[in-house]
Amino acid sequence: MSAPSATRLEALVAEAQRVLTICNACRYCEGYCAVFPALERRLEFTEGDVHYLANLCHNCGACLYACQYAPPHEFQLNFPRALAQARGETYRKYAWPSFLARAYERNGVATALVTAASLALAFGFAALFAGSARLTTAWSDAQGSFYAVLPHGVMAGIFTAVAMFVLVALAMSFARFWPDLGEDTLEFLRAPTFAAASWDALGLRYLDGGGDGCTYPSELPSFARRNFHHLTFYGFMLCLGATTVATIYHYVFGWKAPYPLYSLPVILGTLGGVGLVAGTAGLLWLAARRDPQLADPTQRGMDAGFLVLLALTAATGLALLFWRETAAMGVLLAAHLGLVLALFLLLPYGKFVHALYRFAALVRFHIERKRPLPSLGSE
Amino acid sequence: MDFAKKRDVLVIGGGNAALCAAITAREAGASVLLLESAPIDMRGGNSRHTRNLRCMHDAPTDVLTESYPEEEYWQDLLKVTGGQTDERLARRVIRDTDTCRRWMIDRGVRFQHALGGTLHVSRTNAFFLGGGKALVNAYYRTAAALGVDIAYDAEVVELRIEGGRFVSAVVQHRGARHEVRARAVVAAAGGFESNFEWLREAWGEAADNFICRGTPYNRGVVLKQLLAAGAQSVSDATQGHCVAIDARSPRYDGGIVTRVDCVSLGIVVNREARRFYDEGEDFWPKRYAIWGRLVAAQPAQIGYSIIDAKSMGKFMPPVFAPVKARTLRELATALSLDADTLERTVAEFNSAVRPGTFDHTILDDCDTAGLSPPKTHWARALDTPPFYAYPLRPGLTFTYLGVKVDERARMRLADGSDCDNVFAAGEIMAGNVLGQGYIAGIGMSIGTTFGRIAGEEAARHVRA
Numbered sequence: 066m067s068a069p070s071a072t073r074l075e076a077l078v079a080e081a082q083r084v085l086t087i088c089n090a091c092r093y094c095e096g097y098c099a100v101f102p103a104l105e106r107r108l109e110f111t112e113g114d115v116h117y118l119a120n121l122c123h124n125c126g127a128c129l130y131a132c133q134y135a136p137p138h139e140f141q142l143n144f145p146r147a148l149a150q151a152r153g154e155t156y157r158k159y160a161w162p163s164f165l166a167r168a169y170e171r172n173g174v175a176t177a178l179v180t181a182a183s184l185a186l187a188f189g190f191a192a193l194f195a196g197s198a199r200l201t202t203a204w205s206d207a208q209g210s211f212y213a214v215l216p217h218g219v220m221a222g223i224f225t226a227v228a229m230f231v232l233v234a235l236a237m238s239f240a241r242f243w244p245d246l247g248e249d250t251l252e253f254l255r256a257p258t259f260a261a262a263s264w265d266a267l268g269l270r271y272l273d274g275g276g277d278g279c280t281y282p283s284e285l286p287s288f289a290r291r292n293f294h295h296l297t298f299y300g301f302m303l304c305l306g307a308t309t310v311a312t313i314y315h316y317v318f319g320w321k322a323p324y325p326l327y328s329l330p331v332i333l334g335t336l337g338g339v340g341l342v343a344g345t346a347g348l349l350w351l352a353a354r355r356d357p358q359l360a361d362p363t364q365r366g367m368d369a370g371f372l373v374l375l376a377l378t379a380a381t382g383l384a385l386l387f388w389r390e391t392a393a394m395g396v397l398l399a400a401h402l403g404l405v406l407a408l409f410l411l412l413p414y415g416k417f418v419h420a421l422y423r424f425a426a427l428v429r430f431h432i433e434r435k436r437p438l439p440s441l442g443s444e
Numbered sequence: 445m446d447f448a449k450k451r452d453v454l455v456i457g458g459g460n461a462a463l464c465a466a467i468t469a470r471e472a473g474a475s476v477l478l479l480e481s482a483p484i485d486m487r488g489g490n491s492r493h494t495r496n497l498r499c500m501h502d503a504p505t506d507v508l509t510e511s512y513p514e515e516e517y518w519q520d521l522l523k524v525t526g527g528q529t530d531e532r533l534a535r536r537v538i539r540d541t542d543t544c545r546r547w548m549i550d551r552g553v554r555f556q557h558a559l560g561g562t563l564h565v566s567r568t569n570a571f572f573l574g575g576g577k578a579l580v581n582a583y584y585r586t587a588a589a590l591g592v593d594i595a596y597d598a599e600v601v602e603l604r605i606e607g608g609r610f611v612s613a614v615v616q617h618r619g620a621r622h623e624v625r626a627r628a629v630v631a632a633a634g635g636f637e638s639n640f641e642w643l644r645e646a647w648g649e650a651a652d653n654f655i656c657r658g659t660p661y662n663r664g665v666v667l668k669q670l671l672a673a674g675a676q677s678v679s680d681a682t683q684g685h686c687v688a689i690d691a692r693s694p695r696y697d698g699g700i701v702t703r704v705d706c707v708s709l710g711i712v713v714n715r716e717a718r719r720f721y722d723e724g725e726d727f728w729p730k731r732y733a734i735w736g737r738l739v740a741a742q743p744a745q746i747g748y749s750i751i752d753a754k755s756m757g758k759f760m761p762p763v764f765a766p767v768k769a770r771t772l773r774e775l776a777t778a779l780s781l782d783a784d785t786l787e788r789t790v791a792e793f794n795s796a797v798r799p800g801t802f803d804h805t806i807l808d809d810c811d812t813a814g815l816s817p818p819k820t821h822w823a824r825a826l827d828t829p830p831f832y833a834y835p836l837r838p839g840l841t842f843t844y845l846g847v848k849v850d851e852r853a854r855m856r857l858a859d860g861s862d863c864d865n866v867f868a869a870g871e872i873m874a875g876n877v878l879g880q881g882y883i884a885g886i887g888m889s890i891g892t893t894f895g896r897i898a899g900e901e902a903a904r905h906v907r908a
Contacts, residue, residue: 090701090763093495093575096556096563108761130581131574133492133699137485140694275573276554284581439757 070166071120074112074154077147081115082148087140094128098149098271099430101128106433113245116158119151120426123272125279125290126359136358150360156418161237168414173366175375176415178406189402190223190393191215200395208321214395215402217321217409227409234413235421242422246429253428258435262427266420282354293347297375302338304379307334323389336380341379345372371416378404445595447615447622451477453891453899454613456600456666458482459489460576460888461870462632463583464895465902467551469630470590471525472903477624478592479615481599481633482661486560486697487580488885489634490658490842490871493699494576496569497548497892498885499541506554507570514538517568520883524733528679528879530574536851537877537886539895545570548892552582566725569885576888587830600633600666605673606864623848628865628902630896631855635843637665637684638696643840646681653745657689657839661697667872670847676858679844679875685882686700686736689839690764691746701763702833707735708822709759711793713837714742717776717785719793724811724821733882747836748779749789753828758804775831794825842887846875853898865905867898 085104090092095101100121107114124145129135129440134142153169160166168175192202195214204210212220243253253259265271269291272279276288314320324330349372352365381401388397412418453469455462458480466478473503480487500517501508513538517538521529545555554573558565565571570578595617602614610629615622636642638660643651671677693702696780712735714720721738725731739747769775776783793815798809802824810823847868848856855866855873870891877890 086761087763089761090703091699092564092576093572093577093700096554096571096573102563107553108757127574127578131578132576133575133697134701135485138697285585 066324067442070154070157074158076279077150077154081147081151082110084142084144085110085115085118087134087142088128088144091134093133094131094144094222096277097127097131098123098125099265099427103430103433107441113247114272115151115424116155116242117146117246117426120155120422121271121430122148122152123269123273123279124149124359125272125274125281126284126356127274127280127286129359130280130284143358145359146361149359152400152422153361153364153367153417155242155422159238159242159422160414160418161234161241165414166236168411169367171366172364172415175368176366176407177368179410180374180377180404183407184400184403187215187406190219191399194219195395200399201392202395203392204390204394206323206325206390207330208323210394211322211398212390214398217315220402223406224409227284227406231409231412235418238413238418239425243425246425248429248432252427252432255432258428258431261431262424265431266424278391282351283356284398289347290351293344293351296340296344297348297372298344300337300342300344300379301375303333303337303340304382305337307331307337326386331386333422336384338379338383338386341375342383345376345379346437348372349376371411374404374408374411374415378408445475445593445598445617447595447617447624450625450627451475451593451669452626453628453630453902454478454610454624455630455632455899456477456613457489457592457630457632457634457872458487458596459632459634459870459891460491460494460579460583461891461895461898462489462630463580463587464892465630465632465867465899467583467590468589468896469903470587470592470899472900472907474903474906476592477626478587479600479613479624480594480596482659484596484610486643486659486661487596488577488585488659489511489662490726491580491891493697493841494572494579494885494888495657495700496566496571496885497541497545497888498568498883499545499570499889500538501542504558505545505570506557507565508565508567509558509565512568514542517541521697521877524881524883525711525856525879526881528683528881530876532847532851533576534877536897537889537893540751540896541889548579551586553579554582557757575676581877584759597777600669602710603629603666603669603673605670605866608861608866610863610866613722617768621870627869627906630853630867630869630895630898630902631666631670631847631872632869632898633665633666633872634659634662634715635684636681636847637662637843638665639663642668642681647740650740650745653837654740655689655691655693655702655837655839656685657687657693657698657702657841658694658696662842662871664843667846669870670855670866670872674857674859676848676856676860678843678873679879681843681845683844683875683880685733685841685844686740687732687839687841688735688739688747688836690762691835691837692764693837693839698839698880699874702839703732703760704762704836705732705759706751706762706834707731707749707836708757710749710826711790711819712747712749713742713781713786713789714748715746717781717789717805718791719817720747720803722817722820724819724823726807726821727861728882735836736838736840739836741902745838748781749836750775750826751832752826753830753832756823756832762834764834765835768830768832770829770831772826772831775833779833779835779851790826793819793823794827797823842871844875844878844880846871846873849873849876849894851897852901853894854901865902865903868895869894869898 209229452474796812796815
């Protein structure tokens with residue numbers, strides 16, 4: 066059994082503070098990423114600072130390989146792991162509603178359970194509305210065939226409700242996290258710093274190990290992780306784009322899914338789906354070969370769970386496209402919708418939230434950058 | 445590891461100089477075996493604690509600002525060594541630093557760019573991205589890719605040098621002894637800073653209170669063997685890079701974080717609670733290297749840097765928390781100093797402080813009048829509680845006693861002849877250039893230059 070969250074957080078913050086104090090006296094790693102220039106602005110580290118710095122960290126590991134105090138040195142300094150563990154506590158502490166923070170205790174299991182339940186729900190609805198016969202009938206590509214399996218109103222109703230809840234949950238997490246960093250709410254939205262942080266996030270600027278690439282999965286610098294992450298992220302965005310265009314088609318023009326192969330939603334969705342499958346497969350492959358001293362083993366389920374769910378969602382989406390004119394369409398549609406539902410439900414309670422906290426941390430980083438550095442005489 | 449196979453070049457050591465030698469010799473076509481006495485996780489000797497390379501340059505570069513001409517570099521070296529240097533060898537090193545960065549980059553080393561904004565860049569020193577351990581890692585990767593054989597936990601315990609010619613080395617490796625033969629040897633095994641018995645011979649009992657800030661694997665075994673084989677020595681056993689560091693540092697391997705950077709902001713007292721040297725003589729980066737010896741000369745080799753609340757937070761944050769007290773009496777008690785004496789010392793200091801405009805970034809006009817020793821800059825009364833203290837001890841980073849070499853890195857014997865297949869590089873011969881004193885980043889300059897020369901010359905010797 067793990068210790069109660071508050072005690073564990075206290076212990077982790079204490080360890081992170083110990084580690085940060087050593088790093089701040091050394092500073093050799095300052096060229097690797099944003100974490101080090103940010104920590105050098107401080108002489109002491111509060112719990113808020115620990116959350117901030119932990120979420121600036123990409124866990125690439127360059128600083129561990131370069132560290133003269135890494136184990137077996139008696140200082141036993143493992144900066145990436147200390148911050149990874151602190152990040153886990155950020156996710157728990159700022160989850161909304163609070164009781165759902167429990168989802169992080171064994172996130173892999175929670176992900177599997179929610180996915181199973183969502184699939185059951187999707188199949189249940191399909192069976193209810195379409196009947197088991199229509200679920201296994203061969204369909205033509207005629208407009209509206211999807212809605213014969215699951216009526217549009219039901220589909221739209223469920224996903225709108227879930228999307229609203231997810232947005233509220235993420236917004237609440239952010240609203241609790243940001244003030245703890247010690248910044249005003251309005252500071253977050255100031256255009257220049259927000260734009261600079263967005264630029265860094267979209268390019269994964271600090272996922273480069275200071276120039277040659279991350280030491281991920283091994284000590285050898287490589288851009289593999291950044292590239293796979295780009296495939297995953299932009300694949301996800303293309304899929305969101307496909308859904309958005311389809312929504313416009315539906316409500317503005319009255320065109321009903323499925324759409325032709327060369328229509329915008331299908332092209333965007335196909336490209337996005339391929340990116341997602343390739344990206345998540347690559348990230349899972351890298352994670353499996355990861356130097357174990359860098360990982361926080363308790364988060365393996367969370368990391369893999371999110372990636373597997375993304376991969377399955379994309380894979381069923383692509384399968385639906387290929388076999389939408391066959392008897393498999395009904396089953397594939399229900400499976401895909403079930404997985405999409407699970408993915409959305411889990412956005413605030415799984416690895417996806419790293420995007421929220423990391424982006425907030427990046428904005429904070431750019432806000433701080435504009436402030437003068439503490440004067441330490443002639444160093 | 446096949447120790448029985450005779451190699452062209454045997455490199456003894458696993459730090460910067462050894463790696464530069466091994467890579468250069470291998471690139472010149474020689475078969476090379478490198479013996480690192482440390483386990484793989486602790487490889488790299490003192491290079492793993494380094495951070496930069498002192499470089500001459502006549503114009504700004506991507507990693508250095510303004511210019512630092514050869515003559516200025518030489519004058520800086522001449523000043524700190526008080527002439528204990530060999531000008532030909534020193535200038536060879538200085539000139540090489542202008543061009544060696546390209547060679548380093550091509551072999552995986554990365555520097556911090558001047559465009560980095562908040563990053564450390566300076567006029568005189570090029571900073572390694574990630575520090576010395578990252579440099580060492582890059583060189584090991586390069587050496588392995590080139591086909592250099594590398595053995596860890598491989599300590600050379602005996603050298604067979606007959607009539608000035610290297611024959612073989614005896615290696616202790618995981619419980620077994622092997623005799624390794626090679627046509628040439630590069631000795632790049634560092635000094636003896638972690639050998640407290642040897643330090644005691646040089647310093648007497650005072651050595652017991654020293655802390656070895658560098659690697660615990662530099663026990664000077666190879667240096668001793670070379671001297672026993674008739675090598676001419678340079679510098680002496682009491683010379684080294686010795687900094688005043690936090691007395692609570694680990695016995696070995698504490699590295700950079702053990703530094704205490706507030707000496708020039710307050711006063712330093714000894715065990716008798718009395719001051720003993722001008723704390724404000726010059727900027728701390730120009731003075732830290734003399735304070736190790738100053739503290740070593742005090743009773744029980746201990747000092748206490750004392751500041752008040754005005755100075756807190758105005759220097760690089762140390763790794764250990766200060767001893768903190770609301771009054772000087774309390775502080776004295778916490779430090780086991782005589783409270784009356786400490787109060788008197790501070791009172792005398794405070795009354796000697798003359799008014800001035802405090803500015804820690806320049807040699808300001810805050811000094812003392814009629815005080816001995818004076819404090820010539822940054823003198824401000826210690827009058828604002830709480831008071832803070834950091835205990836100081838001599839922290840030895842590396843030693844200068846070494847073997848004499850010529851411009852081709854060949855070891856010279858006491859009779860004046862040069863060995864034709866024994867080469868030396870790095871700390872084991874740094875005393876040729878740096879006989880005493882210290883300037884930051886010169887150790888890596890010497891190691892890089894002479895490592896490459898030794899590798900090249902050893903390979904040339906093998907081919908001849």
